[in-house]
Amino acid sequence: xxxxxxxxxxxxxxxxxxDKRYVSNFKDGAWDAGAMTEDDQxxxxxxACVLQYAQTIFEGLKAxxxxxxxVVCFRPDLNAERMxxxxxxxxxxxLPKERFIDAVVQTVEANMDYVPPYGSGATLYIRPYMxxxxxxxxxxxxxxxxxxxxxxxxxxxxxxxAKPITxxxxxxxxxAPHGSGHIKAGLNYAMSLHAIVDAHKQGFDExxxxxPATRTKVEETGGANFLFITKDNKVVTPKSDSIxxxxxxxxxxxxxxxxxxxxxxxxxxxxEEVKDFAECGLCGTAAVISPVGKIVDHGKEIxxxxxxxxxGPITQKLYDTLTxxxxxxxxxxxxxxxxxx
Numbered sequence: 001x002x003x004x005x006x007x008x009x010x011x012x013x014x015x016x017x018x019d020k021r022y023v024s025n026f027k028d029g030a031w032d033a034g035a036m037t038e039d040d041q042x043x044x045x046x047x048a049c050v051l052q053y054a055q056t057i058f059e060g061l062k063a064x065x066x067x068x069x070x071v072v073c074f075r076p077d078l079n080a081e082r083m084x085x086x087x088x089x090x091x092x093x094x095l096p097k098e099r100f101i102d103a104v105v106q107t108v109e110a111n112m113d114y115v116p117p118y119g120s121g122a123t124l125y126i127r128p129y130m131x132x133x134x135x136x137x138x139x140x141x142x143x144x145x146x147x148x149x150x151x152x153x154x155x156x157x158x159x160x161x162a163k164p165i166t167x168x169x170x171x172x173x174x175x176a177p178h179g180s181g182h183i184k185a186g187l188n189y190a191m192s193l194h195a196i197v198d199a200h201k202q203g204f205d206e207x208x209x210x211x212p213a214t215r216t217k218v219e220e221t222g223g224a225n226f227l228f229i230t231k232d233n234k235v236v237t238p239k240s241d242s243i244x245x246x247x248x249x250x251x252x253x254x255x256x257x258x259x260x261x262x263x264x265x266x267x268x269x270x271x272e273e274v275k276d277f278a279e280c281g282l283c284g285t286a287a288v289i290s291p292v293g294k295i296v297d298h299g300k301e302i303x304x305x306x307x308x309x310x311x312g313p314i315t316q317k318l319y320d321t322l323t324x325x326x327x328x329x330x331x332x333x334x335x336x337x338x339x340x341x
Contacts, residue, residue, distance in 0.1 A: 003113050008120035011155040013286065018151055020110035022103040026093045026145040034103060036110050040150070049132030049142035056186040057086040058129035060285045063108045063340065065118040066328030071108065073338040074326050076101050078247045083128065086183035091141035092130060101338070104128065107149040108340050114153050118327065121156040157287035164293030164308045165205035167221070169271065170195055174209035174219060181242030192222035206282065208295060210271060211240060218269045221282055224290065225249040228269065229279035229314045235262050238269040248283045254333065255321050275302045279312030289319045
């Protein structure tokens with residue numbers, strides 16, 4: 001197949017319908033064989049559990065064209081494991097890891113001509129998701145479920161380079177103690193929508209959510225983990241039971257220690273100590289690292305020495321190393337790269 005006639009260097013970070021997607025249904029206690037389909041429409045009962053009680057989970061990962069021309073995915077096994085954890089928490093059927101990875105591979109293979117070429121800055125974003133599909137009127141888990149995977153080519157998250165952003169300390173809570181903040185459930189993201197819209201209205205790019213119990217410790221933003229660099233170049237990430245276990249964050253911590261020889265630490269981080277860090281970033285699948293230049297705590301500004309023009313030097317090294325691994329310019333740890341073609 002030939003690549004689609006797309007201006008790869010100028011596409012945005014948005015949805016573009018591709019040719020095929022993967023669908024599998026769970027009924028009578030078992031998953032069916034699953035299949036690819038061209039139909040992008042979903043038909044379900046008006047009383048479907050997902051519509052009434054938000055019983056839905058999802059994942060996000062990317063396929064890349066590497067420097068040597070292969071098409072690969074980055075650590076899909078961890079996405080599979082995280083979806084299993086999300087399913088267990090929301091009383092949904094667990095999809096076997098092998099089924100998840102196979103569905104991702106089939107979806108990428110069926111849409112190979114949408115995988116952007118190496119050097120374009122674009123990637124193929126892959127969205128696996130699962131939802132309760134049968135009618136449920138009493139508050140209870142569904143009996144039937146659908147698992148789907150679609151993909152869409154996306155441009156770089158930051159056009160023209162990653163400029164440091166300004167975030168605020170939010171008065172809203174992202175997740176409750178002992179709640180669902182540690183899983184990738186749609187309901188968590190719905191809860192963050194008002195907070196991010198309000199932040200944008202106030203001139204901020206993102207929210208910093210604090211722990212809801214004491215409101216003294218840093219947790220995460222609506223869709224990314226925090227990463228801090230100390231003045232002596234130690235990499236620190238917040239630790240909390242209600243933080244989503246970011247695959248990008250876990251990978252960056254490994255890269256920091258094993259590739260760059262830096263000391264790493266995952267621990268509780270108080271809001272009070274944030275002013276003492278040299279660099280700050282938000283890490284996730286979409287942007288890898290979004291540099292943070294300033295945090296505003298109810299009018300009090302915390303400005304990082306790395307400034308508002310560029311990524312800090314350690315953050316930049318982490319970004320360059322991880323993206324180098326993903327794009328095949330740097331040798332990857334065993335098992336990190338799933339070669340599709």
